[in-house]
Amino acid sequence: MASEELHEQLHKDFSLDGKGALIIGAEHPAGRVAAIVLAEAGARVMLASQDPGTDAQLKEVLKAVQEAGADKAELRVQDAGIRADLSAAMDLAVKSFGRLDILVNALDAPWYGPADTADDSAFDQVIDNNLRTVWMSCQEGARVMLRDGGGAIVNVNSIIAQRGVVNASLYCAAKAAVLNLTRAFAMEWARAGIRVNTLQAGWLDEPASPLSVDQEFRNNLLKYLPDNRPVKAEELAGALLYLVSPAAAFVTGESITVDGALMCRV
Amino acid sequence: MILDSLKLTDRIAIITGAGRGLGRAMAVKFAQAGAHIVAASRTVAQLEITAAEVRETGRKCLVIPTDVTSSEAVNRMTAAAIAEFGRIDILINNAGGGDEEAAGKPIDQITDEQWRRGIDTNLSSQFFAARAVIPQMVRQSRGKIINIASGYGLRGAKNSYMYSCAKGGVIQLTRSLAITYAKNNLQINCIVPGIFPHNEEMMKAFKGGKFIPMGRGGDDAEVGPLAVFLASDAADHINGELVVIDGGGLAGGILPTGAVPALPG
Numbered sequence: 001m002a003s004e005e006l007h008e009q010l011h012k013d014f015s016l017d018g019k020g021a022l023i024i025g026a027e028h029p030a031g032r033v034a035a036i037v038l039a040e041a042g043a044r045v046m047l048a049s050q051d052p053g054t055d056a057q058l059k060e061v062l063k064a065v066q067e068a069g070a071d072k073a074e075l076r077v078q079d080a081g082i083r084a085d086l087s088a089a090m091d092l093a094v095k096s097f098g099r100l101d102i103l104v105n106a107l108d109a110p111w112y113g114p115a116d117t118a119d120d121s122a123f124d125q126v127i128d129n130n131l132r133t134v135w136m137s138c139q140e141g142a143r144v145m146l147r148d149g150g151g152a153i154v155n156v157n158s159i160i161a162q163r164g165v166v167n168a169s170l171y172c173a174a175k176a177a178v179l180n181l182t183r184a185f186a187m188e189w190a191r192a193g194i195r196v197n198t199l200q201a202g203w204l205d206e207p208a209s210p211l212s213v214d215q216e217f218r219n220n221l222l223k224y225l226p227d228n229r230p231v232k233a234e235e236l237a238g239a240l241l242y243l244v245s246p247a248a249a250f251v252t253g254e255s256i257t258v259d260g261a262l263m264c265r266v
Numbered sequence: 267m268i269l270d271s272l273k274l275t276d277r278i279a280i281i282t283g284a285g286r287g288l289g290r291a292m293a294v295k296f297a298q299a300g301a302h303i304v305a306a307s308r309t310v311a312q313l314e315i316t317a318a319e320v321r322e323t324g325r326k327c328l329v330i331p332t333d334v335t336s337s338e339a340v341n342r343m344t345a346a347a348i349a350e351f352g353r354i355d356i357l358i359n360n361a362g363g364g365d366e367e368a369a370g371k372p373i374d375q376i377t378d379e380q381w382r383r384g385i386d387t388n389l390s391s392q393f394f395a396a397r398a399v400i401p402q403m404v405r406q407s408r409g410k411i412i413n414i415a416s417g418y419g420l421r422g423a424k425n426s427y428m429y430s431c432a433k434g435g436v437i438q439l440t441r442s443l444a445i446t447y448a449k450n451n452l453q454i455n456c457i458v459p460g461i462f463p464h465n466e467e468m469m470k471a472f473k474g475g476k477f478i479p480m481g482r483g484g485d486d487a488e489v490g491p492l493a494v495f496l497a498s499d500a501a502d503h504i505n506g507e508l509v510v511i512d513g514g515g516l517a518g519g520i521l522p523t524g525a526v527p528a529l530p531g
Binding site for chain 2: 183
């Protein structure tokens, strides 16, 4: 049997041919990976930023997406903290692709500092950037998906959602809220054909990560990880594709963790 | 290319309980993804039906009648698979199920023998098979094990003892194996299926899926792609993870209808 014929069913299960996808936070490592993997799987993608002033990063991601063979790729620099920007992004995606099948929220704004000296403005800032953005984006995405008959939403999150960490109180709180907000959205829209899931990353090896800043922290952490290495952003790709693909039609309110078995031991 | 990394071309996959239900659906899906199948369960006639479906895709299927509650039988099955194919890339620990005689009985009416049979069928079987294949996978410095648990491994149910305890054990088996063999490049994960009605009777018992958030039960064919993904290179850093496929069942569940009334603030 020819290889193409053999893998025909695999293609049906996982292909995103002709689907319209919007990635918010495409300037972040997970957003970049999402954009590339969705394009590789056949989706038409719109890359939108979390923060304004990210034109250069977004253009670089757009180039990578085009090299991945994107059928159609667009770019939109915006502020995900502003509802009107998110709302406009959803409408633009529908206009460009005919409908919004997939929304990936790769929204993230890490915060590390001691709890006893943090002021209320830190609370507002961390919760706004990590939680309020996700809340607004899911609402705006669901607005068009409910109208057009469903879709798949993935919120990229961190294992920090599930455990307490010193010097990360507000970040822990915001990420935990995203995890359970995702479940609640999943319940709310289950019968309307919108699936909402979380992709939970372990400790990522990225320039902005504490691993890249503090060598002693890095060495101790690597010893602690079951396979002694951090997660590469590219390793999120498979789980991301699975969650948005037809293969996951019966999966909602779920979280898939990519962490090299770290959460097994804690 | 991501779609290429999902292919299982010429991988060797042992699937226990491959004669029916989820096991057969996974065997066919794995063959369609390119794998050769070692189909193991007790009933040869059922295995032969699975084998015929696998061979239709042009893939090989080795049928090995196996009582998975017997460690000798599981060891023999593993040895035969290695003798035939030279390697084992994937083990799917799928065999298991409820005990019609003991299911739903109050605790004081369950015999020692029924308790042991339930634990052997659903937990010891997975331990035996993992123990049998891991030395080969360690030699290969590569291997994937997918254990099939159940939502009942995470939640309690009235008069559910052997099945719930064994499936909870499967989840812990997964975690300990994952930590232990992470450095050998083995990935051991767990699929947690929700309600998958295999017949009219089950469909009726679960009221057609009315209480599942998505409003329906799962179809056996829906587990296959998840297992393919977990067995593929696309999941190489996913380890010790439980992936729930249940139409949202475990994400909610604290209310009978899933909703509180909307009240004026």
